[in-house]
Amino acid sequence: MSVRGMAERHGARAVAGVVALLVVGALITTLTDISVRNLITVGYVNRSLEMAAPIVLVALGGLYAEKSGVFNIGLEGFMIIGAFVTAATMFLLGGTSPSQAHIWLAILVAVVVTSLFTAVFAVLLIRYQADQIVAGLGVWFVALGFAPFGAALIWGSRSSPGLTNIANLTVPGLAELPVVGSILFDQSPLVWLAAAFVGGAWVVLYRTRFGYWVQAAGENPEALDTAGVNVTRVRYVSVIFSGAMAGLAGGVLMAHAGNFIGIGQTMVNGRGWLGIVAYLFGNYNPVGAAAAGLLFGGLDMLNVQFQTVGVNISSRLVNLFPYVIVIAVLTLWGKTRSPAALGEPYESED
Amino acid sequence: MSAPDADSGGGSDPRFVERAAARMLDASVLERIAIAAGAVASALLIGLIVVGLAGYDPFGFAGDLLIGAFGSVGALARTLRFATLFILTGVAVAIAFRAGVFNIGVQGQFIVGGITGVMSIIWAAPYLPTGPLGGFLLIVVGSLAAIVLGGLYAALPGVLKAYGGANEIITTIMLNFVATGVVGWLVAGAFGAEGATATRTERIPDYVSFPSVVFSSPDFSMIAFALMLAVVAVVAVVMTRTSFGYDMVTSGHQESAAGYSGVDAKRMIVSSMTFSGMVAGLTGAVFVIMIQGYYTDPTGVGNYGFDAIAISLLAANNPVGVVPAGLLFGALESAGSYITIRTDVPVQLIDGIVGLVVLFVSVPELFRAFAKRTGLGGEER
Numbered sequence: 001m002s003v004r005g006m007a008e009r010h011g012a013r014a015v016a017g018v019v020a021l022l023v024v025g026a027l028i029t030t031l032t033d034i035s036v037r038n039l040i041t042v043g044y045v046n047r048s049l050e051m052a053a054p055i056v057l058v059a060l061g062g063l064y065a066e067k068s069g070v071f072n073i074g075l076e077g078f079m080i081i082g083a084f085v086t087a088a089t090m091f092l093l094g095g096t097s098p099s100q101a102h103i104w105l106a107i108l109v110a111v112v113v114t115s116l117f118t119a120v121f122a123v124l125l126i127r128y129q130a131d132q133i134v135a136g137l138g139v140w141f142v143a144l145g146f147a148p149f150g151a152a153l154i155w156g157s158r159s160s161p162g163l164t165n166i167a168n169l170t171v172p173g174l175a176e177l178p179v180v181g182s183i184l185f186d187q188s189p190l191v192w193l194a195a196a197f198v199g200g201a202w203v204v205l206y207r208t209r210f211g212y213w214v215q216a217a218g219e220n221p222e223a224l225d226t227a228g229v230n231v232t233r234v235r236y237v238s239v240i241f242s243g244a245m246a247g248l249a250g251g252v253l254m255a256h257a258g259n260f261i262g263i264g265q266t267m268v269n270g271r272g273w274l275g276i277v278a279y280l281f282g283n284y285n286p287v288g289a290a291a292a293g294l295l296f297g298g299l300d301m302l303n304v305q306f307q308t309v310g311v312n313i314s315s316r317l318v319n320l321f322p323y324v325i326v327i328a329v330l331t332l333w334g335k336t337r338s339p340a341a342l343g344e345p346y347e348s349e350d
Numbered sequence: 351m352s353a354p355d356a357d358s359g360g361g362s363d364p365r366f367v368e369r370a371a372a373r374m375l376d377a378s379v380l381e382r383i384a385i386a387a388g389a390v391a392s393a394l395l396i397g398l399i400v401v402g403l404a405g406y407d408p409f410g411f412a413g414d415l416l417i418g419a420f421g422s423v424g425a426l427a428r429t430l431r432f433a434t435l436f437i438l439t440g441v442a443v444a445i446a447f448r449a450g451v452f453n454i455g456v457q458g459q460f461i462v463g464g465i466t467g468v469m470s471i472i473w474a475a476p477y478l479p480t481g482p483l484g485g486f487l488l489i490v491v492g493s494l495a496a497i498v499l500g501g502l503y504a505a506l507p508g509v510l511k512a513y514g515g516a517n518e519i520i521t522t523i524m525l526n527f528v529a530t531g532v533v534g535w536l537v538a539g540a541f542g543a544e545g546a547t548a549t550r551t552e553r554i555p556d557y558v559s560f561p562s563v564v565f566s567s568p569d570f571s572m573i574a575f576a577l578m579l580a581v582v583a584v585v586a587v588v589m590t591r592t593s594f595g596y597d598m599v600t601s602g603h604q605e606s607a608a609g610y611s612g613v614d615a616k617r618m619i620v621s622s623m624t625f626s627g628m629v630a631g632l633t634g635a636v637f638v639i640m641i642q643g644y645y646t647d648p649t650g651v652g653n654y655g656f657d658a659i660a661i662s663l664l665a666a667n668n669p670v671g672v673v674p675a676g677l678l679f680g681a682l683e684s685a686g687s688y689i690t691i692r693t694d695v696p697v698q699l700i701d702g703i704v705g706l707v708v709l710f711v712s713v714p715e716l717f718r719a720f721a722k723r724t725g726l727g728g729e730e731r
Contacts, residue, residue: 073519130713133452133519134663138709141656145702146400152696153404262698264649265527273523280517316535323524323531327507330521331514 052297053194054249058275059289060201061245068238069218069341073136076272077143082250084147085110087260107251118243129345148262158262165258190252201286218339221346382666388717389710397703418688419681431570433680439658440672442629447667449622450602455522457655458529459627461648462503463496463634468645470495471554485557493635500631501624508623512616530648551645586669660708
């Protein structure tokens with residue numbers, strides 16, 4: 001079976017998942033006597049897209065790393081670093097009222113900083129053959145410690161004061177259209193950025209030479225080496241890309257939220273892990289991963305909807321929906337085929 | 351092109367776990383100790399550099415760490431109190447890791463054990479006598495209930511992995527979030543104490559506590575410390591001297607070999623997860639009986655289950671090795687309590703240092719390369 005055929009077949013599973021969610025949603029609404037019209041509002045779609053964007057971005061990065069044969073389990077940690085660096089840079093540039101330009105610059109700084117950290121991490125994984133699971137957990141713990149530490153140094157508390165949210169990209173006139181106007185023409189530019197990355201990641205992975213190298217590095221590194229391509233270099237690029245994407249995801253999360261939260265599991269609160277599940281669910285296909293990311297984003301935002309339509313269920317419990325769905329997803333569709341050489345250090349013969 | 355047996359999700363691929371385990375076991379005992387010492391020293395060094403960069407005095411900070419951990423009788427009792435919990439959760443992690451199962455969910459199982467301990471003691475108290483005998487019986491009831499529920503909560507991801515192929519690293523992390531959320535909801539609602547200003551359950555009766563011996567600290571008892579050592583001994587004996595332990599460790603090292611010798615790998619995954627969760631649940635009960643006396647929102651009960659991963663790895667997943675590693679973490683945590691009160695250095699630094707320890711422990715090659723370059727090879731310190 002060709003790689004692409006398999007990917008497409010499995011990409012359908014993520015779509016099936018979204019359909020399943022809609023069915024469950026319809027069931028809940030009929031049982032509790034609430035119209036779907038009230039539950040699935042334009043505002044809900046917009047909030048879901050905003051929440052899905054970081055999950056999708058981090059999933060795309062993790063997908064490339066794992067395709068190349070390296071399991072980057074540190075994504076949650078790199079996302080925390082990305083969110084913190086974005087917030088800190090925004091604050092250093094513009095105090096408590098940074099401008100839109102400051103936000104973009106801060107996200108860029110976050111991507112650069114997380115890429116540098118990931119480069120060090122990649123050296124530990126690839127050159128020094130670190131245990132990928134343990135090292136990834138280490139990154140998570142390092143970020144859970146040092147990001148709130150940094151926040152405490154800057155703001156005197158583990159969370160930042162209110163900064164600025166990213167402004168929507170509004171097309172005058174078209175934005176007034178019902179439903180699509182708000183979703184398409186009055187949307188966060190970062191949602192569009194994420195959508196562009198999904199398309200780009202799909203094209204690069206399945207339609208370019210580099211994409212085939214990435215796949216070969218994970219499936220059959222010996223063959224790639226024989227073909228004269230440096231396996232190690234392909235893996236370095238993929239892992240550093242995954243870290244950059246996690247940094248971007250953290251920045252996007254921060255820009256949508258408007259302030260950094262460093263208490264408990266920080267504002268990232270498991271979304272890096274959701275990203276990993278998203279690409280597993282989408283069976284390593286960028287489009288499938290994006291569909292799964294949308295599903296998780298939608299689940300994440302159900303809380304607000306339930307409150308507005310007056311469903312009497314504790315927000316503490318509704319917040320757990322994504323995690324419970326992840327467990328169900330992994331159990332029902334957990335049998336993905338991981339790259340053959342995943343986790344295996346490669347040493348060239350020459 | 352797809353291998354027939356390659357059907358597991360992500361990193362839970364059995365071959366992947368085998369390789370990871372093999373790399374950890376490559377090292378000799380002396381080498382492991384040297385790597386652990388190197389990892390801790392490097393993490394502390396980076397921590398001190400960060401303290402310096404943040405504008406504080408790193409030497410003063412290092413001194414504060416020592417004073418906070420060992421500087422007085424009170425500090426020592428606090429260190430041993432934290433160490434009791436760290437060693438127990440560390441042993442819970444070690445059981446699973448030795449069996450080749452990545453139980454990252456010890457934190458959640460610890461939370462489930464804690465709330466179970468509190469509620470079962472509160473519910474059973476009216477039916478038992480008060481006084482020392484009642485206290486003893488209630489400790490037994492609370493601990494057993496916590497062991498059972500902790501074990502069941504860990505069995506769940508074990509079953510999902512064994513029979514559903516669900517990657518246990520991710521399911522256990524998700525179950526940590528679920529435990530925190532559900533217990534938080536229970537404490538704020540159904541289990542909440544009436545008239546309490548804070549979100550918490552009722553207190554367990556005063557007579558349910560470990561008697562103070564040697565140290566007069568109300569939150570630490572050498573009896574609990576001794577009990578903890580007994581648990582370590584039992585786990586070590588089970589793992590090295592029984593056929594169950596042998597099968598468990600064998601399937602952890604090499605699933606195929608264990609399969610040939612007639613071990614049911616799927617059942618082994620479930621049993622080792624359950625065993626691991628039982629110890630984690632017991633730790634939850636010790637936490638509420640010895641220290642807390644009630645349950646709060648679980649976001650505030652500490653990171654014992656997460657730090658336990660670092661402790662177990664430092665000890666190369668050996669239950670006996672967990673004792674010194676847990677003492678070290680007890681000292682760090684105790685020093686953290688001290689620096690929170692005495693200095694302005696944000697205490698989250700300690701969490702960062704713990705993370706660095708985990709990161710360094712994962713890269714034995716780094717220390718081998720360092721030893722080779724500096725001519726420290728062979729015995730290494």
